[in-house]
Amino acid sequence: MKTTCLLLALAAGTPALAAPDAPVWTVRSRFFLRLDPATMPDPDGSADPGALGQFRLVARTPWAEGRDRPLEVEAAGWLGRSPGAIPWADDAVAGDVTTLRLRAGLGAAWLEAGRHWTTVGGQRLTRLTGVTAGVPVAPGVEVAGRIGFSGEQPHDFVGTDLEFGGHARFEPTRPLHLTLGVLGTRPEDGPVRTRWTGVADWQQSEALEARAAVTADVTARRVVEARVEALGRPTADLALRAYGRYAEIDQLLPFGDLLAVFAPDPRGELGTLAEWTLSTRWRLRLDGAWVGLRDDHVGARWRGGVDVYPRPGAQLIGEIIATTGPEERTGLLRLAGRWPLRGSIFATLEAIGDARESELGGVSRAGAGFEPWAGWFAYGALEAARTPRWPERLAGLVLVEHALGAPVRWGGAP
Numbered sequence: 001m002k003t004t005c006l007l008l009a010l011a012a013g014t015p016a017l018a019a020p021d022a023p024v025w026t027v028r029s030r031f032f033l034r035l036d037p038a039t040m041p042d043p044d045g046s047a048d049p050g051a052l053g054q055f056r057l058v059a060r061t062p063w064a065e066g067r068d069r070p071l072e073v074e075a076a077g078w079l080g081r082s083p084g085a086i087p088w089a090d091d092a093v094a095g096d097v098t099t100l101r102l103r104a105g106l107g108a109a110w111l112e113a114g115r116h117w118t119t120v121g122g123q124r125l126t127r128l129t130g131v132t133a134g135v136p137v138a139p140g141v142e143v144a145g146r147i148g149f150s151g152e153q154p155h156d157f158v159g160t161d162l163e164f165g166g167h168a169r170f171e172p173t174r175p176l177h178l179t180l181g182v183l184g185t186r187p188e189d190g191p192v193r194t195r196w197t198g199v200a201d202w203q204q205s206e207a208l209e210a211r212a213a214v215t216a217d218v219t220a221r222r223v224v225e226a227r228v229e230a231l232g233r234p235t236a237d238l239a240l241r242a243y244g245r246y247a248e249i250d251q252l253l254p255f256g257d258l259l260a261v262f263a264p265d266p267r268g269e270l271g272t273l274a275e276w277t278l279s280t281r282w283r284l285r286l287d288g289a290w291v292g293l294r295d296d297h298v299g300a301r302w303r304g305g306v307d308v309y310p311r312p313g314a315q316l317i318g319e320i321i322a323t324t325g326p327e328e329r330t331g332l333l334r335l336a337g338r339w340p341l342r343g344s345i346f347a348t349l350e351a352i353g354d355a356r357e358s359e360l361g362g363v364s365r366a367g368a369g370f371e372p373w374a375g376w377f378a379y380g381a382l383e384a385a386r387t388p389r390w391p392e393r394l395a396g397l398v399l400v401e402h403a404l405g406a407p408v409r410w411g412g413a414p
Contacts, residue, residue, distance in 0.1 A: 027059045027404040036395040052080040056099075072103045074116075097157070098127070109135040115157075120146040121165030121183035122197050123213040123227065124252070129158050140171035151187065151254050160188035161254065167197070177201040190255040194218040207233040217251055224251040241273040246293075268293040271301070283307040285319075292325075299325035313340035331355040344371035354387045361387020367397075377401045 032054040060072040079095035101114035111133040112118070117125050118132045130148015137143055145166035152159035167181030179199040186192045195217050203209040208231070215225040226246045233239050246268050250260040271289025278284065285305040292298035305319035319334040336350040350365040367381025379399040 027057065028402070030054065030056045030399070030401045032397070032399045034395065034397045036393060052078065054078045070103075070105045073101070074103075075100050109133070118146060120144045121167050121181040122195065123199060123215060123225070126150065128163060130163070142169045143167070144169075146183075150185070162186040175202055175204050185255070187255040191219065193255065195224070220251055222248075224248045237277045239275045241275075243269075243271055243273070245269045265297070266293055267291075281309045296326050299323060311340075313346065314338060328357055330357075341368075346370070348381065359387075361385070363387065369399075375403045 032052070034052040036051075054077070056074070056076040058072070058074045060070060075097070076099040077095060077097040079093070081093045097115060099114075099116055101112055101116035103110065103112040103116075105111075111131065113131045115127065115129045116132070117127050119125050120132050120134075128146060128148040128150055129152070130146065132144065132146040132148075134142055134144030143166065145164075147162075147164045149159040149161060150163050151161035163183065163185050165181065165183035167179050170178045170180075172178065177200070179197075179201075181197045181199075182194065183197070184192055184194045195215050197213065197215045199211070199213040201209075201211050210228075210230040212228045213226065214223055216222065217224045223246070225248070227244070229241065229243045231239065231241045246266065248266045253260040269289055269291050271287065273287045274285070276284045283306070285303070285307075287301075287303040289301045290298070291301055300323070302322045303319070305317065308316040310316065315338045317334070317336040321332045321334075323330045332355070333353040334350070335352075336348070338346060338348045340346045346369055348365070348367045348369075350363075352363040354361045354363070363383065363385040365381050365383045367379060369377060369379035371377050377400070381397050383393075383395045383397070385393050385395075
C-alpha cells in the first residue's frame with residue numbers, strides 16, 4: 001500500500017493552489033479502486049479478486065456574516081473485500097468511516113464535531129469521535145479542549161474509550177511557542193491513562209527553526225515518547241534537518257491492544273537529512289539514521305534519491321534504500337517517471353527492485369491519466385510483482401477525482 005501511495009503521488013505532480021476568488025462552495029470527491037486477483041483462496045479452493053475503494057468529500061464556505069466565520073464539512077472512508085482472508089467467513093468485507101466531521105469558526109475561535117483527527121492534548125495525531133474546540137483568551141495565548149470516544153471496534157461508530165483533555169499555547173516571544181497539554185483515556189475495562197505533553201517550537205527565521213516534544217505517562221511514571229528536530233538552510237539551495245525520536249510502543253498503543261504484548265521494548269532513532277536543489281531541474285536527497293536502543297536491535301538506515309524535472313509536467317525519480325541490522329540486511333531500488341504525452345494525457349512508469357539477504361524480487365507498474373472534462377481527472381495502472389515479500393500477482397488500480405469550484409490537487413488534501 002505504501003508503494004501504491006507513492007505511485008499516486010507521482011501521478012499527482014505539483015499540487016495546485018486554491019484560487020483567491022474561489023466560489024462560496026467548493027466540493028471535492030475522489031474514488032480509488034484496487035483489484036488484486038491473487039488473494040488467498042476461499043475455503044472451497046477458488047480465488048476471487050479482492051478490491052479496495054476509497055472516497056473523500058469536502059465542502060467549505062464562509063458564512064454570510066463574513067469570511068472570518070468559515071464552515072467546513074468532510075466525509076471520508078474506505079471499503080475493502082479480501083475473499084479467503086478469514087477461512088471461516090463466506091466473504092471477508094471490511095470498511096471504515098475514517099472522517100465524518102463539521103468544523104465551524106467564529107472569529108479566532110473554532111469548533112470541530114464528529115469523527116476527526118486531532119493533536120489537542122498531545123503530540124500525536126489521533127482519531128476522535130466527539131468534539132474539539134479552541135479559543136484565544138489573551139494576546140499570544142490560546143486554549144483548546146477535546147472530549148469524545150476512541151478505540152471503536154469493527155462495525156462500531158462510537159468507541160468504548162472515553163478521551164478528555166486539552167492544552168494551552170503560549171507565545172512568550174515571537175520566535176518561541178510553548179504548548180502544555182494533558183490527555184486522559186478511560187478504557188471500558190482498564191485503568192485511566194493520563195499523559196502530560198510539553199512542546200516547544202522555535203523559529204528564528206525561515207532558515208533556522210527547531211522543535212522538541214516530550215510525553216510522560218502518569219501511571220507508568222516515565223517518558224513514553226520524545227522527539228527533537230532542527231532545520232537549517234545554510235543557503236537557499238541547501239536544507240539540512242537533524243532529528244531524534246524515542247517511543248515506548250507498548251505504552252502508546254490502546255489499552256488491551258494485542259500488539260502491545262509483542263512490542264514491549266522502546267524504539268529509538270537518530271538521523272540527519274540533506275536536500276540540495278542544484279537547479280530548477282535537479283534535486284538531491286540524502287538521509288542516514290541510527291536505529292535501535294538495545295545492542296541486539298541496533299541497526300542503520302541509508303536513503304538517497306534524485307528528482308529530475310526535464311520539462312513542465314514531467315518528473316523522473318531515482319531512490320535507493322539500504323538497511324542493516326543484527327539479523328538481516330535489505331535493499332530497495334526505485335525508478336519512476338511521469339511524462340506528459342498530449343494535451344492533458346500523461347503516462348507513468350515505476351519499477352522497484354527488492355533485495356533481502358540473497359532473495360531478489362521486484363514490482364513494476366505502468367499507468368496513464370488524463371482530464372476527460374473540466375474538473376475531472378482519471379488515472380489507471382497495471383501492476384506485476386514477483387518477490388519474496390509480496391506474492392506473485394497481476395493487479396490493477398483506478399483513480400477518479402472530481403473538483404467542483406476548486407482546482408484538482410493530485411496527491412494532496414483539499
